[in-house]
Amino acid sequence: MRQVLASLWFALHSAGQNFRRNLGVSLAGVFTMGLIIFLVGGSLLFTHSVDTVLQGQEQNASHLKIYLSDNASLAAITNFESRLKHDPRVISVTFETKDQAQQQASQNPSIKSALAVLGSNPLPASLNLDVRKLTYLSQFNAEAKAMPIVDSTTPTDYNSDVIGKLNTVITVIEWVGAIIAIILLTISIVIIMNTIRTAVYSRRTEIEIMKLVGATDWFVRWPFILEGMLGGLLAAIFSGAVVFGAYRLFVQAAQGNLLSVPFDTRYTITLLIVLLVGGVAVGAFGSFLGVRRFLSA
Template sequence: MRIAFFVKEAFRSVSRNAVPSAAAIASVLVTVLVLGVFIPVVQATTGAANEVRGRVLVDVYLKKDAKTADVERVRQLLVEDTKYVGKVAFVSKKEALERERKKNPEAYELLGTNPLPDAFRVTPDKPGNAPALREVLNPVTAGGARTTIDPAIDEVRNRKDDTQKLLTITSAVKWAMGLLTVLLVLASVLLISNTIRLSLFSRRREVEVMKLVGATDWFIRWPFVIEGIVLGAIGGGMAVLLLLVGKIAVIDPLASDFALIGTPETIGIGALGGLLLLASIAVSAIGSGLSLRRFLRV
């Protein structure tokens, strides 16, 4: 019976303060929508960034006159005596020519000899160590010129520059959406806190009377806490419904054409909806708690 009384009082307070309640619901709705987009986007971009990082290589090209003994010596040097090395793969000049012919057959069909050298494709132990690995393989001499750690090595190239732009973009997306989410969460907390404050102010006479007849602090507080939870649940539920409609109407039709959208590593809509609903209720409860702590002085 007491729970039913608390819920009834909460809904009555919501109806009394329709305008601020609607503003609080709208704030929660926008916050949850942004969060609902932010979580899958972060997962998708993180997966793409990790895939790109996994392809960060340092190419070690041998001289064209390198012999079999030179190849084995450089292989041993890379595998056993070089820091920051994760994996080492040898690509012979014949294999390299076959790959290039498949990519661009017209450019290589008239060649009488193979112009490509033998090479090692070295994967760093960590993607961030690619520049350090290049420095180890291609150090700078005292005179400022570049040299190599073995005379059979002709050139060392770092592919990190080719992927840096994508990694920078994905990082910027995460930071921007994360900052926007934090700002919207703060706005939701403040709006809900202000709504509860208005409810307290409009019912201050009732609260004083209840306190005089012996009502406990939590008996007085519970309707306001439930009011905040109701506002959060309504806003969160509406946002989850909009996200579900957007997924069915927009995302699913595009998933087959865009790999990033259709990536299976993102969270499922059911789990995402439950998480967002819990988050909206938690944000609203925090807003109610802040308001009660600051403004309930009876």
């Protein structure tokens, strides 16, 4: 027990002492890790914000009006409505009568006057759908066309161009986010490993002496791993604070520009915890790899 405590004390003491004594190299490491953690955290928050905005847009766009033929019987319409209500892809269905359609359209003064000129109501009744995903819209559009109760000239208000473009934008942003995250992660591991290897290299004599007097590999490793963890923790605290501040500013600026980006507290807290744990883990792993080549003999 005494030995274990003494080893632990030695490792902690050496880690702190080495960090202070090699402050230049240590701070360079912390700065590099901090910059990468900031980039990773920043890109994750940015992707999340864009995703939130797009999800809002997607929900707004996930409407479909299925226009009903004037000859359709009420029974057939009710039957179709009930089938849609039980479809798992559908969030809600509402029935809009010809009169309701007229009332709705009459809110626009020019349409109101046009309707007055016509004397009769040419607007069809419709079933208004809210679906869970944009991609379902084209499926319902196709299904509606095949229904005899649906208006054959204008079956739905489906606009494949707009929907297709929105879909493409969402897919592209998701892919770009994933690719940026992978690139940053790869770069970070390579940079951190080399930074720590430089720090370890400057202390090769110490490692050599430890090995010569008969230190075990883990005894040699622990001070370096703890030092890496300390560096990772400091880097994560600083860059986490910067990411947090930048996110608040971004949300405020976005709201000033009529773009509604909500401040997602839960996501932010989770992200900060992930950055802290990730920083400590990457620091420890980088040190483990950095010190490995000096322990091979």
